[in-house]
Amino acid sequence: MVQKSETIWFDGKQVPWDEANVHVLTHALHYGVGVFEGIRAYRCADGSSAVFRLREHVQRLFSSAKILRMEIPFTEDAIFDAIVETLQRNRLAEGYIRPLSFVGAGAMGVYPGDNPVQTIIAVWPWGAYLGAEALEKGIRVKTSSFARHHVNAMMTKAKASGNYVNSVLAKMEAKADGYDEALMLDVSGFVSEATGENIFMVRNGVIKTTPLTSILDGITRNSLMTLARDLGYEVVEQQFTRDELYVADEAFFCGTAAEVTPIREVDRRVIGKGSAGPVTKHLQQEYFKAVKGDNPSYDHWLHRYAL
Numbered sequence: 001m002v003q004k005s006e007t008i009w010f011d012g013k014q015v016p017w018d019e020a021n022v023h024v025l026t027h028a029l030h031y032g033v034g035v036f037e038g039i040r041a042y043r044c045a046d047g048s049s050a051v052f053r054l055r056e057h058v059q060r061l062f063s064s065a066k067i068l069r070m071e072i073p074f075t076e077d078a079i080f081d082a083i084v085e086t087l088q089r090n091r092l093a094e095g096y097i098r099p100l101s102f103v104g105a106g107a108m109g110v111y112p113g114d115n116p117v118q119t120i121i122a123v124w125p126w127g128a129y130l131g132a133e134a135l136e137k138g139i140r141v142k143t144s145s146f147a148r149h150h151v152n153a154m155m156t157k158a159k160a161s162g163n164y165v166n167s168v169l170a171k172m173e174a175k176a177d178g179y180d181e182a183l184m185l186d187v188s189g190f191v192s193e194a195t196g197e198n199i200f201m202v203r204n205g206v207i208k209t210t211p212l213t214s215i216l217d218g219i220t221r222n223s224l225m226t227l228a229r230d231l232g233y234e235v236v237e238q239q240f241t242r243d244e245l246y247v248a249d250e251a252f253f254c255g256t257a258a259e260v261t262p263i264r265e266v267d268r269r270v271i272g273k274g275s276a277g278p279v280t281k282h283l284q285q286e287y288f289k290a291v292k293g294d295n296p297s298y299d300h301w302l303h304r305y306a307l
C-alpha cells in the first residue's frame with residue numbers, strides 16, 4: 001500500500017490525498033490515454049534534498065503527451081514548480097514523485113474528442129523497488145512469454161499508461177512463476193527491457209545496453225551511460241539476444257524506481273558468479289553518489305530544495 005502524503009496537486013491546487021478523485025467514466029480509465037513520470041528525490045549529505053534530473057523528466061512527460069496528441073494545459077515550468085511545491089507541501093525530504101496527465105471524463109467512445117486533459121502530482125516515500133535485498137544480492141529473472149510492444153503498435157518512447165498492460169501481464173507471469181522480474185524480448189526476439197526498467201549487460205569488459213527501439217528512453221539508462229563513460233568504461237548500444245545475456249559476466253536493470261538492481265540469474269542460468277559483479281557494484285555506488293549530491297561533477301543533474 002502506498003504510504004499516504006497529505007496533499008496531491010490536482011490541476012493547479014493542492015487537494016487532500018483522499019479527495020483526489022475522478023469520475024468512473026474518466027476516458028483514461030477505459031482507454032489508457034494518460035502519460036506519467038516516475039521521479040525520485042533524495043536526501044543529500046549537506047541536509048538539503050535533491051530531485052534527480054527533474055528537467056529531463058518534465059520534458060519527457062510533455063514529449064509523451066505530444067506523441068499521444070494530448071495537450072497538457074500547463075507549461076513545463078509550471079509542472080516543474082508544482083513538483084517542488086508538492087514535495088515541500090508534504091515535507092518529503094526523500095521519496096518518489098508521480099506526475100500523471102490523463103484524458104478526463106466527457107465523451108465516451110474511443111475518440112477522446114475535446115475531453116479535458118487533467119494532471120495530478122503525487123509524492124510518497126518509496127524504498128527499494130524490488131526489495132532491499134535486491135539492490136545488494138540481485139534478482140532472479142525469467143524471459144517473459146509476452147513480447148515487448150511492436151514499435152508501430154504502441155509508442156514506447158511515450159511513458160503511456162496503456163503501455164503498462166503489457167508490463168503488468170509480464171510481471172504477474174514472472175511473479176506467479178516464482179521470479180522477481182520479467183525480461184521482455186522485442187517482436188524480433190532481441191532483448192528489449194523489463195516491465196519497468198532498462199537493462200545493461202557486461203561481457204569481456206564492455207557494457208552493452210539495448211538501442212532506443214522498443215524501449216523507454218530511460219533517464220537512469222542515460223545517466224549510467226554517461227557515468228560509465230566518464231569512469232572510462234566502453235559502453236555500446238547494441239541489440240543482443242537472451243543467450244548472450246546467459247553467458248554475460250554481469251547484468252543489471254536500471255530505472256528511477258529500481259535504481260541499479262543486479263541480475264543474478266536469467267531463466268535458471270546463473271549470471272557471472274550469481275551476485276552483483278564488480279562493474280555493476282561500481283556503477284551502483286557512483287549512481288548513488290551522483291543522486292545524493294556526493295559527486296559535484298553531476299550537480300547539474302540535481303534540483304535542490306529545502307523543506
Ligand SMILES: Cc1[nH+]cc(COP(=O)(O)O)c(CN[C@@H](CCC(=O)O)C(=O)O)c1O
Pocket residue numbers: 037038039193194195196197198215216217218219220221254255256257258
Ligand atoms: C518500461 C520502462 N522502461 C524503463 C524505465 C526506466 O526509465 P527511467 O526511470 O527514466 O530511468 C521505466 C521506468 N519505470 C518507472 C515506473 C515504475 C512503476 O512500477 O510504476 C520508474 O522507474 O519510476 C519503465 O517503466
